[in-house]
Amino acid sequence: MPHTWRLLLPLLIILSLPCALPPTSASADPDTPWGADYFPNIPLLTQDGRQVHFFDDLIKDKVVAINFIFTGCGDSCPVETARLRQVQKLLGERVGQDIFIYSISIDPYNDTPATLKRYAEKFAIGPGWTLLTGEAADIEQLRRSLGLYIEGLENGRSKDHNLSLIIGNQATGRWMKASPFESPYILADRLANSLHNWKTASAQHRDYTQAPDIRPPSKGEQLFRTRCSSCHTLGDTEPGVTHGIGPDLLGVTRQRDEAWLKRWLMEPDRMLAEKDPLAMLLYEQYNQLAMPNMRLGETEITALLDYLDEETQRRQSASAQR
Numbered sequence: 001m002p003h004t005w006r007l008l009l010p011l012l013i014i015l016s017l018p019c020a021l022p023p024t025s026a027s028a029d030p031d032t033p034w035g036a037d038y039f040p041n042i043p044l045l046t047q048d049g050r051q052v053h054f055f056d057d058l059i060k061d062k063v064v065a066i067n068f069i070f071t072g073c074g075d076s077c078p079v080e081t082a083r084l085r086q087v088q089k090l091l092g093e094r095v096g097q098d099i100f101i102y103s104i105s106i107d108p109y110n111d112t113p114a115t116l117k118r119y120a121e122k123f124a125i126g127p128g129w130t131l132l133t134g135e136a137a138d139i140e141q142l143r144r145s146l147g148l149y150i151e152g153l154e155n156g157r158s159k160d161h162n163l164s165l166i167i168g169n170q171a172t173g174r175w176m177k178a179s180p181f182e183s184p185y186i187l188a189d190r191l192a193n194s195l196h197n198w199k200t201a202s203a204q205h206r207d208y209t210q211a212p213d214i215r216p217p218s219k220g221e222q223l224f225r226t227r228c229s230s231c232h233t234l235g236d237t238e239p240g241v242t243h244g245i246g247p248d249l250l251g252v253t254r255q256r257d258e259a260w261l262k263r264w265l266m267e268p269d270r271m272l273a274e275k276d277p278l279a280m281l282l283y284e285q286y287n288q289l290a291m292p293n294m295r296l297g298e299t300e301i302t303a304l305l306d307y308l309d310e311e312t313q314r315r316q317s318a319s320a321q322r
């Protein structure tokens with residue numbers, strides 16, 4: 001009998017341990033090590049000049065997407081912003097309700113709230129997506145805590161910066177890096193579904209037999225989807241719904257001179273600098289938002305123009321058959 005007790009006693013102690021823990025540990029942030037102690041609660045200013053605190057006002061108990069931009073950035077930031085704008089459109093009214101998007105400036109000396117406000121208007125950034133600026137040192141500290149600071153690369157001059165997007169749910173402590181060049185559908189799905197209820201399986205039962213046929217995309221189509229579709233549609237806008245940031249490109253290969261198009265895709269920045277009349281006209285028409293130089297090579301340009309032309313042809317014959 002005493003022998004059995006000696007065996008049982010440690011077991012009983014182990015079993016009773018949870019009750020012995022101080023009750024406070026159960027109430028504060030039970031699940032996540034990334035609470036108020038981890039994130040700096042730095043003050044930031046919104047594009048409307050309102051002061052907010054990073055932890056308390058922006059991320060606490062929220063599902064969020066956070067990236068870092070600067071409004072003077074010519075190539076990668078507009079592409080990233082345009083991509084996020086598509087995500088915002090897909091999420092609709094949930095942005096601002098249970099999903100929040102934040103773009104924080106890494107160039108706070110130049111990006112004042114007024115500059116950010118103009119940028120938001122240019123990209124038609126809607127409610128629920130806030131642009132922010134603050135003290136340079138605070139923002140650097142924040143980027144470090146988010147794992148987005150590239151040691152050695154950052155030197156204020158080149159403003160090379162990590163393009164990753166951080167998405168997460170502060171309450172559950174689930175955070176992940178995402179590429180802003182990822183499909184907007186995947187990003188939207190992560191924000192709307194997996195980060196909210198990642199423990200419950202999807203209620204939708206789908207069958208592979210219902211999957212649509214997959215047409216392998218051509219090189220031009222792949223390029224268009226990954227590099228251009230964040231700003232341009234190709235004839236698939238529903239009227240009044242998703243307008244791109246740039247013009248719809250269906251038919252453009254027939255409308256414009258080929259040499260002009262090729263040069264435009266090669267160096268739109270130079271054409272604008274040289275005040276090419278058509279380029280200037282489009283620039284004025286599209287909110288003075290300059291199309292970025294996408295650093296495309298000649299084969300890529302040919303593949304893209306072939307795709308734009310084929311797609312125009314395909315749509316025309318499809319509508320002629322109807």
Ligand code: HEC
Nearest residue numbers: 078079082227228231245246247282283286289290291294
């Ligand atoms: C960040 C947004 C953005 C991205 C990305 C982008 N464009 Fe543009 N694009 C524009 C804007 C805005 C214009 C209108 C001219 C201007 O304001 O510079 C434009 C104009 C054009 C035009 C001229 C349209 C016309 O009516 O003549 C073509 C062609 C074009 N883009 C093709 C492309 C292709 C191909 C890609 C991908 C390799 C691409 N663009 C990527 C924003 C973008």
